[in-house]
Amino acid sequence: MLTRRKLFKQSAVSAITMLALESCYSSPEIPPAPDGLGHNFEFLTPADRGILSKLTPVILAEGLPTITEQKALAIREIIVGWDIAVSGLPPLTQAEIRKLFSVLDSNFILSLTPRLLTGVPDAWDNTKEIDEFLNNWRFSDPQSLVTGNELRVGYMGMVELTMASWYANPRSWDFCGYAGPPVLW
Amino acid sequence: MHEKQNEIRDFVAEGFQQGWKHLDASSLSSDKTLETDVVIIGSGAGGGSAAEILAEAGLHVIIVEEGPLQTSKDFHMKEDEAYPKLYQESGGRQTKDRGIKIFQGRMVGGGTGINWTTSFRTPATTLKYWAEEMGLKGFSENEMRPWFEWAEKRYKIQKWTVPPNANNSALEKGCGKLGISWGKISRNVTGCLNLGYCGTGCPVNAKQSTLVTTIPGALKAGAMLISKARAEAFVLKKGVITELKCRAMTSRGNAPSGQLITIKARHYVLAAGAIGSPAILLRSGEKSLNPHGLVGTRTFLHPVNVSGAIMPFPVKGEYGAPQTSYSDHYVETRLDNKKPGFKLECPPLQPMLMATALDGHGKIHAEIMKQRPNLQVLIALQRDGFHPESTGGQVYLKSDGTPGLDYQVSRYIWEGIRDAFLAMAEIQFAAGAKMVAPVHRDAGIYGSIKEVKQVIAELPMEILKARLFSAHVMGGCPMGEDSAKSVVNSNGLHHEVGNLSVFDGSVFPTSIAANPMESIFATTAKFATDLAKGMVN
Structure with a gap:
């Protein structure tokens, strides 16, 4: 049965999908992709990597090294870790993550509609705005009539992949007091 | 190495x-x-x-x-x-509505x-x-x-007689102080080196x-x-x-x-x-x-919720056999099924698993990760399928033929999850916790049982708010x-x-x-x- 709520939900989902479709126009505001450390990227596009380079420091905050060069290297490694992790996921999950990036990339649209729907920042150089965007998605109502659970799920996906990529990296282990796997012999 | x-x-x-x-x-x-x-x-x-x-x-x-x-x-x-x-x-399997990670x-x-x-x-x-x-x-x-x-x-399933790591001993100690029954878990190991890495494949063929x-x-x-x-x-x-x-x-x-x-x-x-x-x-x-x-019907998960605690001593739950102590107090006292029973256990605490299980990002997440060595974690496994309202989930096929699971957490089980948040916090404070954090989108970190009890009573019991997990798919x-x-x-x-x-x-x-x-x-x-x-x- 198509309820009023479902109708709302479906129109919102198609709005997001529309955004995704339109995002093939690349935005001048997408940050440049950081150096990939020689990794051959299978999933992440330069635009995805640019966005991740701005999201990562906000997601991990003090968890990242404070020294500039170390921090920059950590971010590059996290992005490589993301690519490796996503490339190993089932094709359907990869398609969902592709859709997520399409929404993130879609900030070129000047209309208010997408920002009301997704709250993606206009520009990726303002830490405070990125944090607000993340919190909007984090605390979005999973039962929302407009966006359904998509924003909350999108938030969890972005954050978990970033956390996994960093805290599996030995460079993070000093910070979280982990001595690494035991040495056996 | x-x-x-x-x-x-x-x-x-x-x-x-x-x-x-x-x-x-x-x-x-x-x-x-x-x-x-x-x-x-x-x-x-x-x-x-x-x-x-x-x-x-x-x-x-x-x-x-x-x-x-x-x-x-x-x-x-x-x-x-x-x-x-x-x-x-890759460890990221989820139920259809993304409410439970499997x-x-x-x-x-x-x-x-x-x-x-x-x-x-x-x-x-x-x-x-x-x-x-x-x-x-x-x-x-x-x-x-x-x-x-x-x-x-x-x-080779046998009683595990090696002393527990501090994560598990906190469960024992907390239950002991509260007068709640607890026990030692039997394990299928021989020549176990007590490393704590069962979850990443046993490197020494002990398991x-x-x-x-x-x-x-x-x-x-x-x-x-x-x-x-x-x-x-x-x-x-x-x-x-x-x-x-x-x-x-x-x-x-x-x-x-x-x-x-x-x-x-x-x-x-x-x-x-x-x-x-x-x-x-x-x-x-x-x-x-x-x-x-x-x-594919009546698929059960033992839905798991999680409570973290900061202890005044190092826990280092990444090392040592990960799961050696349990409490069935809330199973045994609820066999009439008026309220769902739940089993209490501990997980291993390697940093990636932990960092992804916590909700949130930024400063607070980083702060908890910094205190990770002192973090103690309990999990509660709900006894689903024993009540007319607890009918489990349904396996379905996705567009490419791969399987998914549609599991709606019943109101009945949600009340068990709320009770489990409180039960875990009580055990953790009894074991000496300084702070306790129910793993829930809307919860913070709290310094007394009185405070956390009030919060838990009000937390919305909804998917994607309470973080839920499962490692047991049955039915x-x-x-x-x-x-x-x-x-x-x-x-x-x-x-x-x-x-x-x-x-x-x-x-x-x-x-x-x-x-x-x-x-x-x-x-x-x-x-x-x-x-x-x-x-x-």
Whole structure:
């Protein structure tokens, strides 16, 4: 049965999908992709990597090294870790993550509609705005009539992949007091 | 450090070098057809046990496993390596509405390769419920005892007498102070070095997974193993299965490669776990395999919620056997099912698993990660399936034919989850916690039981707010006497299709209310012994 709520939900989902479709126009505001450390990227596009380079420091905050060069290297490694992790996921999950990036990339649209729907920042150089965007998605109502659970799920996906990529990296282990796997012999 | 690990004898790898039959399906460049007496789909607790019993009875057995063959030398105790290689969907499998994250093994050894070795007999109260409420025959405590004893002997399940790590000892201490019953967990290990990395594959062959026990047993008896092959569907003629179609996977293992394997057998055993087994039946699309639409229904998860605590001392829960202490207080005091019972246990605390289990980002997340060495974590496993409102989930097929699980958490179970947040906080404060954090989107971190109690009472019990997990998928092909209300009979044989059995956690008519591995070992041993007799005669 198509309820009023479902109708709302479906129109919102198609709005997001529309955004995704339109995002093939690349935005001048997408940050440049950081150096990939020689990794051959299978999933992440330069635009995805640019966005991740701005999201990562906000997601991990003090968890990242404070020294500039170390921090920059950590971010590059996290992005490589993301690519490796996503490339190993089932094709359907990869398609969902592709859709997520399409929404993130879609900030070129000047209309208010997408920002009301997704709250993606206009520009990726303002830490405070990125944090607000993340919190909007984090605390979005999973039962929302407009966006359904998509924003909350999108938030969890972005954050978990970033956390996994960093805290599996030995460079993070000093910070979280982990001595690494035991040495056996 | 990893280079030196081969100092432990990797007798499974040696067995293959010496001629155990193995086909890595990702290496195929053309289709293949094979014939055998029995094909077993899955190599975990059910598949492994069945394989050895049937092969030793003199039957020719082929084991088909979707995951890779990895042995002790390949297990490096690294999270980023293990989850993508050894878990379904890289450890990221979720229910349809994304409310529950599901950890399932996908490797030769199945869940037994990556689980935390916790071994419980099926609780007597669960067996009693099956007999009295669901009319199941042959599963009384007395009738099951020999099969539990078989499992305990074959998989070396024994009391763990080494002192617990500080994570588990906090559970013991907190329960002790509150006057709540607790116990020590038995484990399927021998020569365990107490490392704490059961979840990333045992690097020293201490864990008695099927990978190092019954799968080698079956191979020694002449069985053949096919890894990286996903069983797709059964083909039926005149009401019996004539062949199984399998898809070879790519070497990375996340998608089919294009090559097909056809296996013709006298008998077919589904042991692909409680999501995989129903999915194969559903994909086969034959009415006789699912005449009453029950396949994939009543799927249970023991939904798990989590409570973190900052202790005034180092916990270092990443080291030491991860799960050695438990409390059944809230199971035993709730057997009337007025409120759901839940079992309390501990998880391992390696940083990646922990960082991804917490909700949130930024400063607060980083602060908790900084205090990680002092973090103590409890988990509560809800006893689902014992109440009219707790009907479990439904396995369905996604657009590409891969399985998903639609599991709606009932209001009844949500109240158990709320109670569990409080019970865990009480134990943690009693064990000396400075701060306690219920893992919930809307919760913070609190310094007193009074404060956290007020918060827990108000927290919205909704998916994607409370973080929920599961490592135990059960049901979906329930066993029973009445063919209109169950998929297989109490011998694990399909009610309608005579040459099909289901030997895994999907036969359970409710959740187990304890970690299910030993229940699967014992049930399978009972079923497979019976099947072997029938087939050999």
